[in-house]
Amino acid sequence: MTTSHTVALFVTCLVDLFRPSAAFAAVKLLQDAGCTVSVPQAQTCCGQPAYNSGDKKNASALAAQTIRSLMDYDYVVVPGGSCAAMIKHHYPELLAGDAALAGAARALAGKTHELTQFLHEVMHYKPAVSGGEKITYLDSCSGLRELTIKDQPRAMLGSRIVENQDSETCCGFGGTFCVKYTSVSTAMADKKLDRLAATGAVLVAGGDLGCLMHLAGRAARRDMKLQFRHVAEILAGDDQTPAIAAEEK
Amino acid sequence: MQRHPAAFNANAAEALLDADLQAALGAAEAGFGVKRRKAIQGLPEFEALCDQAAAIKDHVLDHLDVYLQRFEAQVFAAGGMVHWCEDAQQAREVILKICRSVNAKTVTKGKSMVAEEVGLNPFLEAHNIRPIETDLGEYIIQLAEEPPSHIIGPALHKTKDQVSDLFHAHHAPLGFTERQSSGEALVGEARAILRQKYLVADVGVTGANFLIAETGSTVIVTNEGNGDMTQIFPRVHIVIASIEKIVPTLEDAATLLRVLARSATGQEMSVYTTFSTGPKRRGDADGPEQFHVVLLDNGRSAMLGGAQRDMLRCIRCGACMNNCPVYMAAGGHAYGATYMGPMGAVLTPNLEGVKRAQALPFASTFCGKCETVCPVRIPLPKLMRELRSAAHMARLTPARERLWLALWSWVAQRPELYHRLGGAGMRILAMLARGKGRFGWLPLAGGWTGTRDFPAPQGENFMAQWARGEKDTP
Amino acid sequence: MSQQRMAIMDKIRASHRARGIGSSQQAVDARLNARAQNLVPARGRLTGDALRARLEQFAVKSQASIVSVAAPRDVPQAIGAYLTAHHLPGPVRLCGDGFLAAMPWDLIARFNPATGAVQETDGVGVSVALCAIGETGTLMLISGPNAASGLNFLPPAHIIVLRAGDIVGALEDGWACLRQAGNGQMPRTVNLITGPSRTADIAQTMYMGAHGPKHLHVIIVDNHA
Numbered sequence: 018m019t020t021s022h023t024v025a026l027f028v029t030c031l032v033d034l035f036r037p038s039a040a041f042a043a044v045k046l047l048q049d050a051g052c053t054v055s056v057p058q059a060q061t062c063c064g065q066p067a068y069n070s071g072d073k074k075n076a077s078a079l080a081a082q083t084i085r086s087l088m089d090y091d092y093v094v095v096p097g098g099s100c101a102a103m104i105k106h107h108y109p110e111l112l113a114g115d116a117a118l119a120g121a122a123r124a125l126a127g128k129t130h131e132l133t134q135f136l137h138e139v140m141h142y143k144p145a146v147s148g149g150e151k152i153t154y155l156d157s158c159s160g161l162r163e164l165t166i167k168d169q170p171r172a173m174l175g176s177r178i179v180e181n182q183d184s185e186t187c188c189g190f191g192g193t194f195c196v197k198y199t200s201v202s203t204a205m206a207d208k209k210l211d212r213l214a215a216t217g218a219v220l221v222a223g224g225d226l227g228c229l230m231h232l233a234g235r236a237a238r239r240d241m242k243l244q245f246r247h248v249a250e251i252l253a254g255d256d257q258t259p260a261i262a263a264e265e266k
Numbered sequence: 267m268q269r270h271p272a273a274f275n276a277n278a279a280e281a282l283l284d285a286d287l288q289a290a291l292g293a294a295e296a297g298f299g300v301k302r303r304k305a306i307q308g309l310p311e312f313e314a315l316c317d318q319a320a321a322i323k324d325h326v327l328d329h330l331d332v333y334l335q336r337f338e339a340q341v342f343a344a345g346g347m348v349h350w351c352e353d354a355q356q357a358r359e360v361i362l363k364i365c366r367s368v369n370a371k372t373v374t375k376g377k378s379m380v381a382e383e384v385g386l387n388p389f390l391e392a393h394n395i396r397p398i399e400t401d402l403g404e405y406i407i408q409l410a411e412e413p414p415s416h417i418i419g420p421a422l423h424k425t426k427d428q429v430s431d432l433f434h435a436h437h438a439p440l441g442f443t444e445r446q447s448s449g450e451a452l453v454g455e456a457r458a459i460l461r462q463k464y465l466v467a468d469v470g471v472t473g474a475n476f477l478i479a480e481t482g483s484t485v486i487v488t489n490e491g492n493g494d495m496t497q498i499f500p501r502v503h504i505v506i507a508s509i510e511k512i513v514p515t516l517e518d519a520a521t522l523l524r525v526l527a528r529s530a531t532g533q534e535m536s537v538y539t540t541f542s543t544g545p546k547r548r549g550d551a552d553g554p555e556q557f558h559v560v561l562l563d564n565g566r567s568a569m570l571g572g573a574q575r576d577m578l579r580c581i582r583c584g585a586c587m588n589n590c591p592v593y594m595a596a597g598g599h600a601y602g603a604t605y606m607g608p609m610g611a612v613l614t615p616n617l618e619g620v621k622r623a624q625a626l627p628f629a630s631t632f633c634g635k636c637e638t639v640c641p642v643r644i645p646l647p648k649l650m651r652e653l654r655s656a657a658h659m660a661r662l663t664p665a666r667e668r669l670w671l672a673l674w675s676w677v678a679q680r681p682e683l684y685h686r687l688g689g690a691g692m693r694i695l696a697m698l699a700r701g702k703g704r705f706g707w708l709p710l711a712g713g714w715t716g717t718r719d720f721p722a723p724q725g726e727n728f729m730a731q732w733a734r735g736e737k738d739t740p
Numbered sequence: 741m742s743q744q745r746m747a748i749m750d751k752i753r754a755s756h757r758a759r760g761i762g763s764s765q766q767a768v769d770a771r772l773n774a775r776a777q778n779l780v781p782a783r784g785r786l787t788g789d790a791l792r793a794r795l796e797q798f799a800v801k802s803q804a805s806i807v808s809v810a811a812p813r814d815v816p817q818a819i820g821a822y823l824t825a826h827h828l829p830g831p832v833r834l835c836g837d838g839f840l841a842a843m844p845w846d847l848i849a850r851f852n853p854a855t856g857a858v859q860e861t862d863g864v865g866v867s868v869a870l871c872a873i874g875e876t877g878t879l880m881l882i883s884g885p886n887a888a889s890g891l892n893f894l895p896p897a898h899i900i901v902l903r904a905g906d907i908v909g910a911l912e913d914g915w916a917c918l919r920q921a922g923n924g925q926m927p928r929t930v931n932l933i934t935g936p937s938r939t940a941d942i943a944q945t946m947y948m949g950a951h952g953p954k955h956l957h958v959i960i961v962d963n964h965a
Contacts (some may be wrong), residue, residue, distance in 0.1 A: 028728055030678075034688050035721060037728035056732050061678040061685075067671060069632065071654030071663070075675035082679060158633035183299075187591045191631025193667075196713030198629055200279040203717040204595045205631075234718035237704055262704040262721035290943065297944045311781040318778045325771070329763040331752040336768060344926065350745040402950055403941035419941055426943040453939060453947040460951065467861065481926045491893050491937040491952025498889045498929070511749065514771050515898050516918075520911040521778040534798065535876045537937060538952065541930040549855070551836065551888035553928045563748045571755025 022052040022140070025090035027083070027104070027129075029097040030062040031226040032247070036261070039226065041120050042253035043096045049253075050142035063100045063159035069192050080108050088121050090241060092139070093129040096249050098160025099192075101131040106163055131160060132249055133224060137169040139146075144173065144252045152177045152251065153216045155209075155223035155232070158187050160186055170224060170248050179216045184226055190231040206235040213243055222248040226261075233261040269413070270602045271614055271623040278596035286425050291594050292420050298588035303534025309528065319525050319642040322518045323579035326510075327570060333479045333512045340482025344544025346557035354384035357562050361386060361471070361504060363478070364558055365395050368502055370468035374405065376486060376493030378473025379417050379582065380506050380562055383604045383617070386471070390612070397471075398463045400492035402456055409436045414488075415598030417605065418584040419531050422598050426452070433526035460492070470496035470554070472542075474507035475581065476522060477559070480515045483543040484559060487536040494540055503542065503554040508562045510578040522581060525641035529583040565617045573652050577612050579642040586636035586646060592629055601626060608636035612649045621655045624663070627653040689730035692723035777912050784875035784910025791874045795907055798877025802935025803948065804956040808904070811963050819866065819899055820848035822957050828846055828897050829863045836886030837868040838902065839964075858890045864954070865891040867900045871906040871917040872958075876934055879958065880914050882921060883929040892931055898953035900933070903964045 032039045047054045064079030080206035083104065087093045093119055095101035108122040115122075136142045152174055171178050173201050189195065189205025196202075210232060221243055223229045233245040244260035259265050267277045281287055306312050326333055351357040365373060373390060375381065375397050385402045387408075399408040403420035407413065409432050414420030421429070429452055435443040437455055446452050472493050485507040486493040497503045513519050517581040527533040546553025569578055587593040587607025598606035602613045603614040603623065611626040627650035636646045657663050677684050699705060699722030707715045714720055756762055786794055799806040809818050820834065830851035830953030834840050846855040850865070858865060867887065869879045879900050883889045892898060908914055918930060948954050 033728045034692050035723045037724055037726075037731060040728040040732075056729070056731070058685075058733060059681045060729070063673070064678075067403050069651060069654070070667070070671050071651065071656070071658030072668075072671055072675065073655055075672070075679075079675060082681075123280055144690075149614060153651075158631065158635070162634040162638060166451050185635070187631050187633035187635065191590070191633070194628075194631045196711075197667075198275055198276070198278065198592075199713050199716055201592055201595045201629070202631075204282050205591050206590075206718070208595075230716065232722045233721055234704065234714070237719040238717065251531050258724070259703055262719055264703045265701040293944045297940075309771065309781060309783075311779055314779055315781070322778070328756070328761055329768050331749050331756075332763045332765055332768040334749075334752075336772065346805055350742075350748055352744050352747055356744060400951065401941070402939045406941065419944070421941055424943075426945075429942050449945050449947050450944045453950055457949065461860070464951075479768075480775070481925060484929075489937070490939050490950035492950070494889070494893050494931065496952055498893065509752075514768070515775050516915040517775055517777050517912055520915070523911065524781070525788075531940070533934075534802070535878055535934040537802070537933065537935050539934075540925070541932075543928060543930075546883070546928050549885040550883055550928055551877040551885060553883060561748075561890040563751070567748055567751035567755055569755075570752060571758035575759070667800045670944055672884070 022092060023090055024052040024054050024092045024094050025087050026054055026056045027060055027093050027095045027100065028056065029095060029100045029226065031230070032096055035230065036226055036247060038255060038258040039096055039249050040249035042247065042249035042255050043094070045253045046136060046144060046249060047094060049144065050136055050140040052140070055090065057086040063103045065099060065103045066192055068103065068111065072109065077111055080111055080122070084118055084121050084125050085243050086110065088125055091128065092135065093125065093137045093162050094132055095129065096132045096247065098131050098157045098164055098166055098181060099227065101129055102159040102163035104129045116258060131164055131224065133164055133170040133173060134164065134166055137172055138209050146175060146177070146252060147254055148256070149177065150220055151179050151218040152220045152222050153179050153181045153213055153218040154229055155188065155213070155221050156184050157225035161185060166224065171221070172251055174222065179218050181212045183212055188228050190228045192227065195231050198216055203235060206232055210236055210239070210241060210243065214241060219244055221245045222251050224248050229261050237262045267599045268602055271618070271626050272728040273602050274600055274625040274629050277600035277602060281597045281600050282595060286428060287423050287597050290423050290425050291597055294419070295463045295594045302529065302585065303586070305528040305534070312525070312528065315521055315525050316641045316643060318521050318577060319641055322513065322521060323642055326512050326514060327575065327578055330509065330512065330570065333514065334509060337477055337479040337482055337512055340479065341544065341559055344482050346482065346544040346559060349558060349560045351562045352561060353564050356494050357384045357506065357560055358389045359385060360560055361506065362390065362393055362608045364502060364504060365390070365469050368468055370395055372396045372398055372463065372467045373469045373471055374398050374463055374467040374474035374500065375404070376401050376418070376488065376496045377404050378471065378506055379604065380473055380508050381471060382414060383564065384562065398467070400460050400464070400496055402453065402490060405456055405460065406432060413599070415606065416584060416587060417582055423599065437695065451726060464495040464499050467500045469502040469504060470500040470505045472497050474505050474511055476519055477507055477511045477514045478516060478519055478541070479512055481543055483541040485519060485539065485541050487539050489537045491538050494538055497542060497554065498552060500557040501554055502558070504558045504560060505542070506560045506562065508564065508566055524642055526583050528582055529585040529639065529641040569616050574612065574616050576644050577616065577649055579644055580609055581642055583641060585639040585641065589639045591633065592631070608646045612646060612653065615653045620653060620660065621662055624653070624657040685729045686729065688727045692727050693725055696723050697723045757945070780910045780912055781875070786874055786909050791907060792911055795872055795874040795877055799958055802877050802934045802957055803877060806958040808960040808962055812839065812961055814902060815843050815901055815959055815961065816845050816847045816853070818959050820851060822899070823851060823864065827953065828955065831862050832864040832866060833858050833862040833895060834866045835868060835888065835891055840866065858888055858894050860894065862895040863886060864897045864899060865895040866901065867891055869900050869902040869906060870921055871897065871908050871914055873908055873911055873914045875910045878932050878934045880917065881931045882918065882927040884927060884948050889929040892933065893952045896949065896953055897955040897957070899957045899959060900915050902958055902960050904960050904962045907965065
């Protein structure tokens with residue numbers, strides 16, 4: 018059977034630097050789903066930190082670089098909601114006035130997908146998820162509100178899911194917010210962690226590494242039993258890699 | 267708490283340690299969410315109505331000068347007067363002039379955020395005129411000598427015990443010697459005291475949720491009836507409102523009213539929605555003899571021409587702050603300004619300047635909940651981002667932050683260098699973590715590690731591994 | 741004053757120019773004259789029994805009470821029964837509306853019913869509604885020579901008498917009543933009342949009777965002129 022889907026993986030800076038296991042899991046899932054996966058080398062950062070800090074100049078430069086590195090592929094898949102949303106929603110806006118790239122930005126937006134959304138809605142792929150341990154899902158705000166990612170990861174994780182209360186309330190990461198407004202960010206993390214723990218589940222899956230690192234770090238500081246993994250790792254059956262911020266066995 | 271937006275971080279830290287405040291905010295957060303969800307369930311057309319409400323406001327803004335002319339003409343036709351004020355000082359002086367013209371000693375006030383914005387109360391007091399807040403929440407904070415912490419529930423930050431103490435201290439000299447602890451008794455005490463004030467006041471000042479161009483009417487929305495008592499009994503009724511409150515017709519007002527109460531408190535309609543048009547008519551059984559509308563610009567006309575124009579659609583429902591996790595952690599006083607929460611984070615830099623208020627639009631995770639619940643579709647995160655951009659371009663943001671950002675962006679635009687540095691850096695960090703998986707402390711990462719452990723990287727970064735072909739691809 | 745007015749208008753127009761638009765007298769007059777209705781929700785388009793039922797349901801939901809009587813002459817005794825049941829004292833202050841004037845108030849003389857200016861000591865105010873809006877359970881009352889707005893707020897109990905034929909579906913229908921009543925002139929005050937007064941300003945808990953009436957009772961008169 019010939020694979021008709023050529024996918025470029027846009028790794029995202031956090032996954033690239035801090036959690037390669039999530040990227041390898043994403044590659045495995047895409048290949049198992051029947052895709053040919055390329056990882057364009059000219060990718061670094063989608064430019065969101067610059068964009069959200071008000072630095073449109075650098076954000077545009079990074080957007081241009083990203084667009085050029087991805088524009089030739091059929092699909093672009095991103096293991097992170099906020100970066101996928103940056104490409105899909107904010108690139109066209111940011112580059113609307115750029116005669117050379119406005120069209121390319123719009124085109125790229127049309128073929129960029131968050132990982133679980135792509136697997137579920139485009140590839141209709143459901144991996145066999147082993148294990149019976151309960152999982153609670155950490156929705157990321159940009160994934161949820163900018164990309165309507167809510168049902169897709171849950172459909173793929175199946176009956177292991179237990180819902181946490183007020184799941185649509187922000188965890189307090191917010192990019193640079195988490196270090197600029199530390200006390201508020203930490204208070205928001207604590208509220209979220211208490212609600213995650215109240216489900217009785219130990220395993221927390223999420224699609225955005227920033228949120229996961231922020232909560233895993235706070236949970237570790239509070240000596241909580243919760244374990245945080247990228248949803249790609251769970252779907253790909255990776256149970257060897259230590260959870261985020263967890264000790265190596 | 268410092269009354270300055272730049273102190274947001276310090277104010278918020280203080281707020282988080284205030285157990286009473288956190289209890290009050292927790293109760294509010296739970297209550298608002300439930301009520302709004304229930305109300306929206308009961309109106310399937312809600313989202314469509316919000317789209318129409320936004321369109322009505324947009325239309326008005328595009329023809330604001332003409333609508334204001336029409337409104338003014340209708341107020342005149344009904345026997346009222348209109349006063350135009352470019353800024354807060356003009357508004358204060360106009361109101362003082364009207365009060366003096368009738369030798370006013372006491373002025374009852376319905377809740378008005380615009381009156382708060384122009385600093386009306388201290389100004390009247392300085393001129394020997396006593397303003398008396400009648401909205402229970404405003405009355406409470408008037409006694410406490412604090413500003414409002416929420417645009418709908420000004421005393422949201424107070425616990426019942428705190429209100430008991432306040433009333434006991436201030437009402438005892440008036441003959442209420444026993445400290446009341448039940449909410450019902452406290453309300454009853456306030457009612458008894460304020461009742462007298464309504465009937466002897468010379469002037470009543472209200473705000474306006476809407477100004478109806480078709481009829482020259484001002485509209486207020488309350489649950490208590492205090493705004494009504496304020497404007498029926500005194501000889502003079504003054505309405506203070508900002509210019510963007512115009513709504514074309516009664517039909518348009520109906521659409522906006524449908525989304526207002528639902529968004530604010532989850533009610534079908536507020537208990538009292540009142541349309542006031544001019545002074546009493548000849549032969550009327552009661553009503554004021556004079557009707558004045560004080561129209562305030564104070565920066566709105568300038569907003570109309572720029573990237574922040576959409577903020578002028580705001581109908582002051584408070585839904586954004588009710589649903590904002592930052593507001594619900596820090597409370598309204600942390601913002602150090604008249605307006606708070608997401609709408610305050612946008613409006614304050616516009617009214618007070620980016621230099622003074624830039625901390626507010628940065629105090630957001632851009633979770634987007636505010637935009638989701640705004641009944642007039644204001645893209646609050648986008649507006650905040652624009653304000654961040656204005657701060658950045660004017661080099662108002664901290665130099666250290668700009669430096670790190672510039673460095674990151676510079677390296678990120680050089681993929682080979684980025685991957686090499688990233689690979690080396692992550693390998694080193696992974697080694698330093700020594701299998702523990704995290705750092706309790708890292709140099710230059712104090713903002714993170716002060717309260718969180720920092721997850722260690724796994725080793726060399728993914729891009730470098732991929733480039734070396736460590737994993738086979740078919 | 742006109743100097744400030746001109747300055748503000750100039751700034752508005754400058755802002756419009758900056759956005760490449762210009763305001764239009766025609767567009768504004770067209771909208772003001774058309775008075776077009778926007779979306780009226782389905783629940784504002786009920787009629788007949790369904791409408792009546794909705795008004796009653798939503799009035800009760802707003803913490804008001806609502807009853808019907810067959811004819812105008814039954815109103816005073818219905819008021820007496822209500823006040824007795826709730827242990828509410830008089831005096832009863834009647835608005836000067838002719839609809840009330842013809843009713844047999846002597847039947848509840850013990851509650852001291854009287855017209856005239858509302859007093860602080862009045863226990864009950866009795867008004868006549870212009871119309872009632874089924875969509876939200878709202879009563880519309882307007883000011884006039886025989887209708888003091890203070891009557892709706894000062895006494896701790898408020899009774900609104902409503903003709904059954906004055907029940908309409910939506911707010912928009914209420915505006916039609918309003919425009920008709922004044923011959924195109926607005927009254928000084930239009931009160932849209934949905935339930936008794938309340939506040940949630942103390943610890944987010946609801947308490948009734950903040951400043952306006954603590955009790956709101958609606959009496960629908962089924963057969964009327």
